[in-house]
Amino acid sequence: MRSTIRDVAREAKVSVATVSRVINRSGPVSPDTRERIEAVARRLRYVPNGAARSLTMRRTYMLGALLPELHGEFFSEVIRGIDQEAQRQGYHLLVSSSHSAEAEIARAVQVMRGRVDGLIVMSPRVPASALEAYLPDGVPVVLIASRVEGTRFASLCVDNFGGAYAMVSHLVEEGHRRIALIEGAAGNFDTTERERGYRAALQKHGIEPDAALQVPGDFTEFSGYEAVRRILEVRPAPTAIFAANDAMAIGALSALRDAGVRVPEQMAVAGFDDIPIARYLRPPLTSVNVSIHQLGARAVSHLLSVVEGASPSARHREVLPTRVVVRESTRAAG
Amino acid sequence: MRSTIRDVAREAKVSVATVSRVINRSGPVSPDTRERIEAVARRLRYVPNGAARSLTMRRTYMLGALLPELHGEFFSEVIRGIDQEAQRQGYHLLVSSSHSAEAEIARAVQVMRGRVDGLIVMSPRVPASALEAYLPDGVPVVLIASRVEGTRFASLCVDNFGGAYAMVSHLVEEGHRRIALIEGAAGNFDTTERERGYRAALQKHGIEPDAALQVPGDFTEFSGYEAVRRILEVRPAPTAIFAANDAMAIGALSALRDAGVRVPEQMAVAGFDDIPIARYLRPPLTSVNVSIHQLGARAVSHLLSVVEGASPSARHREVLPTRVVVRESTRAAG
DNA sequence: TTGTAGGCGTTATCAG
DNA sequence: CTGATAACGCCTACAA
Secondary structure (H helix, E strand, C coil): CCCCHHHHHHHHCCCHHHHHHHHHCCCCCCHHHHHHHHHHHHHCCCCCCHHHHHHHHCCCCEEEEECCCCCCHHHHHHHHHHHHHHHHCCCEEEEECCCCCHHHHHHHHHHHCCCCCEEEEECCCCCHHHHCCCCCCCCCEEEECCCCCCCCCEEEEECHHHHHHHHHHHHHHCCCCCEEEECCCCCCHHHHHHHHHHHHHHHHCCCCCCHHHEECCCCCHHHHHHHHHHHCCCCCCCCEEEECCHHHHHHHHHHHHHCCCCCCCCCEEEEEECCHHHHHCCCCCEEEEECHHHHHHHHHHHHHHHHHCCCCCCCCEEEECEEEECCHHHCCCC | CCCCHHHHHHHHCCCHHHHHHHHHCCCCCCHHHHHHHHHHHHHCCCCCCHHHHHHHHCCCCEEEEECCCCCCHHHHHHHHHHHHHHHHCCCEEEEECCCCCHHHHHHHHHHHCCCCCEEEEECCCCCHHHHCCCCCCCCCEEEECCCCCCCCCEEEEECHHHHHHHHHHHHHHCCCCCEEEECCCCCCHHHHHHHHHHHHHHHHCCCCCCHHHEECCCCCHHHHHHHHHHHCCCCCCCCEEEECCHHHHHHHHHHHHHCCCCCCCCCEEEEEECCHHHHHCCCCCEEEEECHHHHHHHHHHHHHHHHHCCCCCCCCEEEECEEEECCHHHCCCC
């Protein structure tokens, strides 16, 4: 049986109040009794009961993280950033994944409510406005990579638009005029933003957009592979492919090799995310670098600033910068 | 302010006991009052306080997951398996990562204690025997991918030995006699098991092991890249490379291409894990398939069987099977 | 079918 | 410096 504060008090011949004081370093205790209590606590392997503590303190020291998915470079890096920052500030992580439908998110929020001091929600599909009804009022919430127009929530995201814009501009500067886009999952926040950037850059450079050059994808390697098959049939043929994420770019590279198309000589390829293996692909992949880790970490620091601070959360919006990393897959072979 | 069971009781003009009964579907309640209570609860957006509930029920419906790391194909897949199975059974996940040193694990276990009904610990570096003192007695624990010899803990792992053995055998059957091994991180459980399998297979086929062919690595792409540089200097030169995981195999492929060595004609390459992108590499990578997802999922089902069941956890040991997936990177080019 | 009351393990207030 | 004791929100016998 687990020992309680009472057991320690009894063994040390003091009151529970005193034990509590030494455990939490709250209030004064004579060195003598402190030592005695500490010894007993150690011997009994006493650890305060979290539930009881939460109950009285009205603080759980837990943060909830709701993600649509856990697998893959992107998500695992986000959650890693969240966990590290939370841990640094003495909080722990309650994670819940596989939520993309509205009802699922609602249910997950329910169970989190009361178990956490704050909530980080990533809902790339369902716009925040639709979530407003479900999200709790009492608990601070930060949304990441989600559509938040017209809502009261704080939010963070990466500069999808700017990143795509910069990447397409890079391709144009390399001499490309026919640039295909492999789109991300339909309805996804990142997808639409990256597409906006793509189109804006084309327009800026006076290039007429061609609907045939925009082919659907869903962020998986497989969809990138399939997309290339369609792209290779378009006439006049494009000379560059911009995949909305690196996983699809990997699939694209694979398909191009199978089709005997040389990269970058016959077709330039660029991705988005700059995942670690991007540089180990052959040819090394040009990509848009985004600090995914930071996305999670900053979400936590903002969240905790409102959890702990008195600041009533002035609608905070943050956009993380991106950076084009040029590697061989788009370099005009010199 | 969050509403409590009391608020609901007052508004519905019943006792808290009755409210509790309808919320938990415990005990009989007249349809009439049930309906009235449900209406009030909805209106007040009442959600039971988790902490209070845990306190009385001595159940948190949370599972703790302690991992050394969260990033990458492997870990993200493990935790995904854990989360899905936990969710399926009505439990939630408290995760904590970045723990590899003994002291860190000890601390993490401390805070988890009392907050979770069970613990899943992955400690590839620190053997379970060293953890025994820190791990709680009251809480059921399952270890995954860890050294558990001579301990009381339940454990799960993949068949590292068998997988490596089978892969090396495959290489031998393809005609290779000089097979290099890129090792995993030093001191790691998986590393040593996979090396054992490598050596056993060589011996079985009457091949003298050559220390020069075993080069160190640490499971990262970079270390795979570096390792190849050393391997290429060994004489007589090997004709195949077995990397202890896919990430290192990716680095190796990259280095071989840079060195102008053709795969598989001049050098066969094989990995371990069979991560999703393995098939999208060029050439597609031969690898040892392991169901990482299942590793997590099965850990949870066993854990919950002892959390819920009366079974006093007869020291449970489970080894998940592996399977060699042959792709072009080792196929003797016809 | 419903209500009363005790207890879960802590913290915090208020006297000594 | 230390000790009672009242919350915290909920569940669950036990009574009615």
